[in-house]
Amino acid sequence: xxxxxxxxxxxxxxxxxxxxxxxxxxxxxxxxxxxxxxxxxxxxxxxxxxxxxxxxxxxxxxxxxxxxxxxxxxxxxxxxxxxxxxxxxxxxxxxxxxxxxxxxxxxxxxxxxxxxxxxxxxxxxxxxxxxxxxxxxxxxxxxxxxxxxxxxxxxxxxxxxxxxxxxxxxxxxxxxxxxxxxxxxxxxxxxxxxxxxxxxxxxxxxxxxxxxxxxxxxxxxxxxxxxxxxxxxxxxxxxxxxxxxxxxxxxxx
Amino acid sequence: xxxxxxxxxxxxxxxxxxxxxxxxxxxxxxxxxxxxxxxxxxxxxxxxxxxxxxxxxxxxxxxxxxxxxxxxxxxxxxxxxxxxxxxxxxxxxxxxxxxxxxxxxxxxxxxxxxxxxxxxxxxxxxxxxxxxxxxxxxxxxxxxxxxxxxxxxxxxxxxxxxxxxxxxxxxxxxxxxxxxxxxxxxxxxxxxxxxxxxxxxxxxxxxxxxxxxxxxxxxxxxxxxxxxxxxxxxxxxxxxxxxxxxxxxxxxx
DNA sequence: TTTTTTTATTGACGATTCGTCATTAATATT
DNA sequence: AATATTAATGACGAATCGTCAATAAAAAAA
Numbered sequence: 001x002x003x004x005x006x007x008x009x010x011x012x013x014x015x016x017x018x019x020x021x022x023x024x025x026x027x028x029x030x031x032x033x034x035x036x037x038x039x040x041x042x043x044x045x046x047x048x049x050x051x052x053x054x055x056x057x058x059x060x061x062x063x064x065x066x067x068x069x070x071x072x073x074x075x076x077x078x079x080x081x082x083x084x085x086x087x088x089x090x091x092x093x094x095x096x097x098x099x100x101x102x103x104x105x106x107x108x109x110x111x112x113x114x115x116x117x118x119x120x121x122x123x124x125x126x127x128x129x130x131x132x133x134x135x136x137x138x139x140x141x142x143x144x145x146x147x148x149x150x151x152x153x154x155x156x157x158x159x160x161x162x163x164x165x166x167x168x169x170x171x172x173x174x175x176x177x178x179x180x181x182x183x184x185x186x187x188x189x190x191x192x193x194x195x196x197x198x199x200x201x202x203x204x205x206x207x208x209x210x211x212x213x214x215x216x217x218x219x220x221x222x223x224x225x226x227x228x229x230x231x232x233x234x235x236x237x238x239x240x241x242x243x244x245x246x247x248x249x250x251x252x253x
Numbered sequence: 254x255x256x257x258x259x260x261x262x263x264x265x266x267x268x269x270x271x272x273x274x275x276x277x278x279x280x281x282x283x284x285x286x287x288x289x290x291x292x293x294x295x296x297x298x299x300x301x302x303x304x305x306x307x308x309x310x311x312x313x314x315x316x317x318x319x320x321x322x323x324x325x326x327x328x329x330x331x332x333x334x335x336x337x338x339x340x341x342x343x344x345x346x347x348x349x350x351x352x353x354x355x356x357x358x359x360x361x362x363x364x365x366x367x368x369x370x371x372x373x374x375x376x377x378x379x380x381x382x383x384x385x386x387x388x389x390x391x392x393x394x395x396x397x398x399x400x401x402x403x404x405x406x407x408x409x410x411x412x413x414x415x416x417x418x419x420x421x422x423x424x425x426x427x428x429x430x431x432x433x434x435x436x437x438x439x440x441x442x443x444x445x446x447x448x449x450x451x452x453x454x455x456x457x458x459x460x461x462x463x464x465x466x467x468x469x470x471x472x473x474x475x476x477x478x479x480x481x482x483x484x485x486x487x488x489x490x491x492x493x494x495x496x497x498x499x500x501x502x503x504x505x506x
Numbered sequence: 507t508t509t510t511t512t513t514a515t516t517g518a519c520g521a522t523t524c525g526t527c528a529t530t531a532a533t534a535t536t
Numbered sequence: 537a538a539t540a541t542t543a544a545t546g547a548c549g550a551a552t553c554g555t556c557a558a559t560a561a562a563a564a565a566a
Contacts, residue, residue: 005534031371032374035522036523047525048525048544048546055525113369113370115436122285158461165455165458169459172425173422176427176432179428202418205462205463206422210462258513259513288552299517301517305515309554310552
C-alpha cells in the first residue's frame, strides 16, 4: 500500500494550469461561450480532474478571482515601495488598482461577479473562505500608508473615525468607479468616460476631503503620478502603452 | 385583416406579472434554483410568451433591475422633498438608497449582477439601453441637491471639479459599500458589519470632505436622520422595523 | 353564419451544458 | 507476477435553455 500519488506541488501546478486556460478562454471567447466542456477540451486533463479541482463553474470563477487578488497584492507591494510621502504612497496604491483592472481585466471582472449571489451560492465554501483571506491581506497592505499618515498627523479625521474608515471610503469608491465605468464599455459606447481621469479625480477629491496633507493645491501630484508610473511600474506602463491607452502614454518620461 | 390583438397595456401588465413572479422566486428559492422553466410554471403563460417578453434569463434579470431603478427614483423623489438644508436633502437621498437595498434586496442584487459581463453579454440591447436611460434619470435626481448646494456656495471644491464629480464619488462609494458588505452576508458571517452604520459613516466623511456646510461638527445630523426617517419614509421605516433591523428601531419617534 | 385571414399562444423537442460515477489505468508494495 | 490502492477517464443521465412547427383565437370578409 501507497501507490500512484500526486504530489501537492503537481496538484497545485495542475490547478494553475486549468485556471490559466480558463482565463485565456474568457479573454478570447467572452463569457457567453465559456463552458466547462471547453475548458476540459483545452486542457490536457479529463473532466473528472477539472471537477476534482473545482466543484463547479462558479467555483472556477472564484478561483480566478483569488489569483487576481494575489496580483493586486503584488502590485500593492510595489506601490508601497515608492519613495515619497504617505499620500503619494497611497496614491501609488490607488494606481496599482487601476493597473490591475487594465492588465488583468478577466481577473477583475471575475472579481466583480464573485461578489454576486448567483456565484456565491454555487462556489465552494472553501474557495470563498480563501477569497476572504486573500482580501484581508490586501486590505492590510492598503491600510499601511493610511495608518502611518494618521500616526504622523497629516490626516485630520473627525473623532470616532479610524484608518479603516478612510480605507473603506476610498476602496468602495474605487471599486464602484471601476465597476460602473468598465461595465459601460460593453457594447454601447455612447459617451465613453475616460476611466483613469475619472478615477484619479475621484480619488484626489476624496483624499483632499480627509485633509490628507499635502493637499492637491499644495503639491505637484501630476508629477508624482509620472514618478510612480516610471519608478515603480515600468513594465506595467509599457504593457499599457502597447494597449494604446493614451493616459499611460502621457505618463512616460 | 386585423385579428387577435394584445393591447400595449395588457402586454405591459403581463410583463410586470412575469417580472413579479421572477422576483418572488428569487426571494423564496434563491439564485441557484432560479430557472426559466420554474418561472413559466408559476405564471399563467406558456414558455413562448415568457420568451416573447424576455430574450433570455439574463434579459429578465436586467428587467428586474430596471424595475428596481424605478423604485430608487421613487424613493429619491421622496427624499428630495425633505424640508431641510441641501446637505440634509442629500443625506436623505443617500438614505433612500440604503432603504432600497433593504426593502428590495432582489432588485438590488439583480442590479449588481446586471453590470456584470456575464449578464450584459446575454441581455438584449434594448433592455440594456432602457437600463441606461433609467439610471440617467436617477442620476439627475441625485444631482439636484449637489447642484443647488454648489450654487448657494455651501460646497467648496477645488477648481476643475463639478457637481457630477461630487455625485460620482459618493455614488460609487455608496454602491461599493452596499455591494461589499451585503455580499459578505452570504453564508459566512464571521464578523458581520453593521451595514447602515458603516454606510452613513462613509457618507458623512465624504461629504465633510467636500466641505459641504454645515459640517458634521456644526450640525445635529443624527437628529436629521430621525426626521428624514419619520417625515419622509414612515412606511419604509415601519417595514424595516418589522424585519427586525435595530438601526431602524432606534430612529423611530 | 360560415369562411378566411392574420396574429397570438402553446408546449414538445433538439441542443447545450452541467456534474457524476462506474470503469479503467497507473504505480508501488508484497 | 500478483495485489492493493489511488488517480484518471469520458460516457452518461439530468437539467436547463431557447426554438419553432402546430394550434388556437379573434376579427374581417363572404
